[in-house]
Every structure is written in C-alpha cells, then in structure tokens.
Amino acid sequence: MPAPLRIVLTESEDRTLSELRVAKTVAQRTRDRAQMLRLNAQGWVVPAIAEIFECQEQTVRETIRRWQQQGLGGLWDASGRGAKAKWQEADMAYLEQCLEQEARTYNSQQLAQKLEQERQVNLSADRIRRILKKRALVGSGLDTRNGADKILSTKHSSKPT
Structure with a gap:
C-alpha cells in the first residue's frame, strides 16, 4: 500500500x-x-x-x-474548458452591417441562412436572435406585431424621424 x-x-x-x-x-x-x-x-x-x-x-x-x-x-481550473464559440465578433459585426446598409429587413431565420452561406458559420435562428438582442442593437428591435419576430433595420423603421 x-x-x-x-x-x-x-x-x-x-x-x-x-x-x-x-x-x-x-x-x-x-x-x-x-x-x-x-x-x-x-x-x-x-x-x-x-x-x-x-x-x-x-x-x-x-x-x-x-x-x-x-x-x-x-x-483553479485550466483554461480551455467548455465548448468553444462557433462565431467570432466579426460575424456579428457583419450581420449588423447588413442590417444597417441593405434595403430590406431580415428575420432571424434569414440572418442564420445568410451567415451560413456567406461566412460558413452555422448558428440557429434562436441563437442569432439572442446574441443580437444581448448586443442591444441601437435603433433595432423585435417587431412582435402578429407574432412576427423580425429584426428591423434603423434605415427602414416605420418610426418618423
């Protein structure tokens, strides 16, 4: 022993x-x-x-x-524990740029598809919605009329300026 x-x-x-x-x-x-x-x-x-x-x-x-x-x-626990992030800060900045510059609105499902097609980042629509909501996009929000979850661009908001 x-x-x-x-x-x-x-x-x-x-x-x-x-x-x-x-x-x-x-x-x-x-x-x-x-x-x-x-x-x-x-x-x-x-x-x-x-x-x-x-x-x-x-x-x-x-x-x-x-x-x-x-x-x-x-x-202390060693660094590197847990799942690694599937997205980078630049990916969310890209989505924000798309929302601000493009002449259309996107729902979270469309944003997920755009992110996967153009940046090869696979995130669920729900995850993108939560990330953007947490980042508190200035001038953007969730349109909850009739149960729609659309992320609106500031340029195309229905609010008068």
Missing part, C-alpha cells in the same frame, strides 16, 4: 487557503479544493476528505498533487 499523501502548509499558505475558502468571488470548486488541502494538512486522509466533499478519492489526490506541483495556481 502506498504512503498516504500528506502536505505541510506554512502559516501564510494556511491563511491564504483559509481566506480563499470563504471568498465569494471565487468559484465553489476552487474554494472546495482549498478546504481539501487544509484538511489534508491537518491530518485528514484522502478517503475521509473525499467522503466529506462527496467526490472521488482520485479528485482529492489530483488536488493535492496539483498543489505540490503548481502551488496556489493549481487550484
């Missing part, structure tokens, strides 16, 4: 981990990792820590090893 993983914390490291454990701006997973390390330094064994945090023993071991190799920086 291998020797149990054990870390020794300096007073300043323990204080840092203690502050990190209660920091509200830090992700919960990172705060849990800080507490795992403090418990290990206090003499708790890996299986007991895993039971407290309701996780696998391997998770606790990885946390301890990351601390040993990377220090405080090893507590």
Whole structure:
C-alpha cells in the first residue's frame, strides 16, 4: 500500500487557503479544493476528505498533487474548458452591417441562412436572435406585431424621424 499523501502548509499558505475558502468571488470548486488541502494538512486522509466533499478519492489526490506541483495556481481550473464559440465578433459585426446598409429587413431565420452561406458559420435562428438582442442593437428591435419576430433595420423603421 502506498504512503498516504500528506502536505505541510506554512502559516501564510494556511491563511491564504483559509481566506480563499470563504471568498465569494471565487468559484465553489476552487474554494472546495482549498478546504481539501487544509484538511489534508491537518491530518485528514484522502478517503475521509473525499467522503466529506462527496467526490472521488482520485479528485482529492489530483488536488493535492496539483498543489505540490503548481502551488496556489493549481487550484483553479485550466483554461480551455467548455465548448468553444462557433462565431467570432466579426460575424456579428457583419450581420449588423447588413442590417444597417441593405434595403430590406431580415428575420432571424434569414440572418442564420445568410451567415451560413456567406461566412460558413452555422448558428440557429434562436441563437442569432439572442446574441443580437444581448448586443442591444441601437435603433433595432423585435417587431412582435402578429407574432412576427423580425429584426428591423434603423434605415427602414416605420418610426418618423
């Protein structure tokens, strides 16, 4: 049976981990990792820590090893996690430009088709609608008359200027 993983914390490291454990701006997973390390330094064994945090023993071991190799920086998740964006800022700028310059209105389905045909970016109509709504296009809005979801250009708005 291998020797149990054990870390020794300096007073300043323990204080840092203690502050990190209660920091509200830090992700919960990172705060849990800080507490795992403090418990290990206090003499708790890996299986007991895993039971407290309701996780696998391997998770606790990885946390301890990351601390040993990377220090405080090893507590945070590595970058690059999650799905990558399928669109770029330039794609939305292109759509905005089309809405402003072309002499027609587009609904979100038409914008999705235009984006796929001209820029090879495949987004759903709903996703495009949400992105543009979030960007809060100046002068544009959703036309909800008769249930229509049309994104109107400022040039062709029915509002008098």
